[in-house]
Amino acid sequence: MTPLPVQRPHRIAADPGRLRVAMVEGQSTIIGAGAGDPLKLITTRPRGVAAWAWVATYGGGLLAGDRTDLEVEVGAGARLVLATQATTKVYRSDDGATAAQHLRARVGAGGLLAWIADPVCPFAGARSLAATTVDLEPGAGLVWLDALTAGRQARDERWAFTAHRSRLAVDRAGAPLLRDALELAPPAASLAPWGAVATLVVMGEPVAEWAADLHRSLGERAAEPDRELLVASTPLPRCPGTLVRIAARQWEQAEHWIHAHIAPLADLVGGAPWLRRP
Secondary structure, three states: OOOOOOOOOOOEOOOOEEEEEEEEOOEEEEEEEEOOOOEEEEEEEOEEOOEEEEEEEOOOEEOOOOEEEEEEEEOOOOEEEEEEOOOEEEOOOOOOOOEEEEEEEEEOOOOEEEEEOOOEEEOOOOEEEEEEEEEEOOOOEEEEEEEEEOOOHHHOOOOOOOEEEEEEEEEEOOEEEEEEEEEEOOOHHHHOOOOEEEEEEEEEHHHHHHHHHHHHHHOOOOOOOOOOEEEEEEEOOOOOEEEEEEEEOOHHHHHHHHHHHOHHHHHHHOOOHHHOOO
16 A cells, blocks of 8 residues: 655744834834744844844744745835845655745835845755745835755755746836746756756846946856856846846855855945854
8 A cells, every 4th residue: 555645734824924124213124023933033133224134944944835924014215134044945745735935025215125045955855936026116126036956965866856936026016027937847857967046136226236237247148058157147128137047066156156246235235144144
């Protein structure tokens, strides 16, 4: 008799996590924060040039069927950095359930949201979804980093997950500014020999000069499969900004490139939080 698949408990918070940042006496200030299992928020800089907060999960990863929801509001002129403590592990799915992460954000006029996340690491047999929706008011900006590793390569798991989907939708006053999606399913092994892929979006007036410089320095390069690191930039047609695709043999190579090229963000948010984990 074929054994039944192991059913893992699903963790879905009754209410979404919430994070609100506003300008208070000239400083970006967290004025509201809360989350429930499996999501937790750590605020290491609740007030400053930019507020800093960290997203984590209880248990160090996501089980099949887990769902996290986070609603973020950045007020006019305020700045917020959201980062993660470590790689987000996604455990295998024995019952076909998907581990899902949902982020919905609104950024007020002249505000800035920077989502600087460590990569998702799906284990063999995992199903994962990451969906981000952002509404930018006039003059607002967004920096968004989405990364994915091939899995637990030390255990010879390379692109062995069952499915992974990542979606980004950015709007302004109901009109689409950007739609981006990544969907991988068997045979994901076709991505070999790459060990990690990432997308970096820099868009909006607060980061327009940085985005233009980044695109000029990279251009729209043709792929060269024999390289250890591939990087290509595409300008955004409906908003000042650029979208950068990255593929690396190892995540550490991509991480080194990313940290070097997001250095201008440190001047906008009062430091480099990706180098100062709590």
